[in-house]
Amino acid sequence: MPHSDGAGVIDMVGDGVPSSRIGERVWIWNGQWQRPMGTAAEYIALPEAQAVRLPVTTDFAAAACLGIPAMTACQAIHLLGDISGKTVLVIGASSAVGHYAAQLAVIGGAEVIGTVGSAEKARHALGAGVKTTINYKTEPVAQRVKELTAGRGVDAIVDMDFSSTIQLLPDGALAPHGTLVGYGSNAYGDTPVPFRTLLFSSISLRFFLVYDLAPVDRQMAIKNLTDLLANGRLSHTVGARFALDDIAGAHEAVESGKVVGNVVLDLP
Template sequence: MKAIVYTTNGGPDVLSLTEREVPEPGPGEVRVKVEVSAVNPTDWKSRQNTAPPRPQVPNQDGAGVIDAVGAGVPAERVGERVWLLLSAYQRPDGTAQQYTTVPADRAVPLPDGASFDLGASLGVPALTAHRALTVADGGPDRLAPGALDGVTVLVAGGAGAVGNAAIQLARWAGATVITTVSSAEKGALATAAGAHHVVNYREQDAASEIRRIAPDGVHIVVEVAPGANAELNTAVAANGAVIAFYADDLGTFGVPIRPSMTANLRWQGLLLYTVPPAALAAGVAAVSAAVAEGALRGGPEAGLPYHRYPLERTGEAHEAVRNGVIGKVLIDIPS
């Protein structure tokens, strides 16, 4: 089978197209014939920064069809359409290959009518968004219609993949959704995702506009740039709000101490790899339900344009994500 592999860390040039044996699923595992692989920032960052202990196939997310199961997995799962999560986490087999093996619970049934493109786009972005929306004190552990009724959510960077998922999931759960963007083009994408209010922070006074929309403040902030937006978030947060951040960089930032104390704010970091198992399982269930109900969508009509690459151009796909392409980068896996 064809696979993309790297044996040392570095730029996209360390990726090579190779021929490998089709893997056999071990106990508790399934083998998936991958149809579409997806690229997230974590994929190129892992490749660039971490030398693998053994040959590594990149990419955490993907979608395909189960074609074999290991011991302890029901045989009825063969033929099941699935979306994949954390495929390459502490494992050598990501989704940039024709077949991959994963623990059975990392291959999630893909609801009828959902495309492989959408399935491959879920994983990291949708589960990160779900976690950010469910860490507030007294808030729901799992999203569902009505779970965020009466809640105002601010999504930073509504045209990004996590921002797009956060907008769609928050709206599905009943929240009023405000998002910040840096251009009219990104604003159109955030509107397509379902944001009720879009604030262009380059053309508007973001704090004043958000406070005009939500005079009592926002209850949850889904934040990609906590350092750049610390002052804004403090200015617009309601008493007891949570700022849930999944930082786009690994720098440091200062928390405005007195305003945070006065408003009883919580600054909540999150990383999908270390999310508690129960919270991850709740996210998987909620994301699948949202997809089944047509509330979580992909493609330009949902504010998430697709950018496609063949398997042999995986390095270019990684670079597109590293360079900040707007939308979802997908890799078509050959039959």
Template sequence: MKAIVYSSAGSRDVLEFVDRQVPEPGPGEVRIRVVISGVNQADWKSRQFGHRNGALMFPEVIPHHDGSGVIDAVGEGVDRDRLGQRVWIWEAAWHRPHGTAAEYVVVPSRQAVPLPADVSFEVGASLGIPAIAAHRCLLAVQNGPDRLGPGALAGRTVLVAGGAGAVGHAAIQLGTWSGATMIATVSSPEKAALARAAGAAHTVDYRSDTVVADIRTVAPGGVDLIVELAPSMNVDTDLEVLAPNGTVAAYGTESDGKLTIPTRLVVGRNVRYQFVLVLTMPAADKDLAVADLSDAAAAGVLAVGEEAGLPLRRFPLERTGDAHDAVQAGVVGKVLIDIG
């Protein structure tokens, strides 16, 4: 099979386009013929900085956690009815050497999730880490629901920082599906249009001197939840627009960022900070997210493409280095690798 591999941490130059043996599924595993591989920030960071103290956990790594494809082999203990099933893949490369940047990948059966016939492989490959992070952030709202779905967040106002990014896009879609009023901060009219296409009721330019007043105009009593990409940079704005008993769910970190919180203020207002890293979330929370995301995808909620607010940036497998560069540079939209 064709695959992208690297055997040392470093720049894109460590990536190689090679032939490797097709892997065989072990007990409880399935093998997927990959159609599309999804690229995330974690993928280029693992390649550049290694897995632990600058070193790799394995002699050779095939990158990428997310993707979509068709199950073509099953291991012992897996129902053979899964053969031929269209699936989306999550966390393929977490504590495993082989991710989705290859023609075939083997994962535990639970990490290959059925994809309805009317949901595209593009949608499937765009779920995974970004959508699970968005789900976790939305459920962090204080006194909130146990699941997402129609009406689950009715009456809540949610601010999404960076509404044109992959996590922000999924948060807007899932929040709107669940009945919340969604506000997105953006940096340009073009990104505002994308956030509105995803379902945001309001957009605000976060570079404006009036950003706090603009958000308070939409939410006079403050917002119940902030889905935050840059918690250190935005702490002052966040605390000015957050309602009492509100929550900041932070899924991103800035380089060398240090979060300084005025404790008297946040204690007095019962403010909660919830930090989110999908890879280290409890397994039960991941499974819950996957179940809700499957329902949302089946309901047509998680569409992708420019008309849905998430432009697709596509590359062939041999140009995976260019795809990594695009994600690292902050390209607007979802970066996908076409494989099958």
């Protein structure tokens, strides 16, 4: 959802919020979730918890990429459990979420395979630590996954499009006792699932909505991201920047699908 994320400086605080927070650099999550207005503005008023202290080593443009992309990646990797020594397939490894998910999986000790849609996006994914990329437009994904894993399939999949990724499972892309974590789908109606494959391979499906994380998961993601930012362990990709007055151009850039990385708005 656009206009959910952002970063800036606290200008005023309400009752019950320490005045010491005025002037604090922060990043924002769920800025427009269940609200008519969001972060595409000069000012936004939010509950205190939704303004998270930003380490001085991270600039505002990078911080504006955290709320949905980085937190989604954080929760997806968290739901996989211990991935040290395992192989993880990141669907859309050059996407905003996928770029963070690949980095977090590598930090967690996994070997990452990523699907991409072009040579440029492959280079971007490799820069995040992905070991091998698969061009889903020109290569049979399940077949390539099996070739890369000696026929076994990957241990886990981080999935941005459940409606297409679920079709890879009957062809052995996910190893027995593997886990698919999904955070989106291009088809939000009913999606058939290969029940026999899921059952006889003991496959786990995990889903979540980043806007509606359980409080304990939200706090864990915030802590993990804060630690990683403070230690300079995450790279961020701002693919394009627009002035607030050119917000239409920013939306058109996102819709074009040509920008590699996040599109952010700069305030005057």
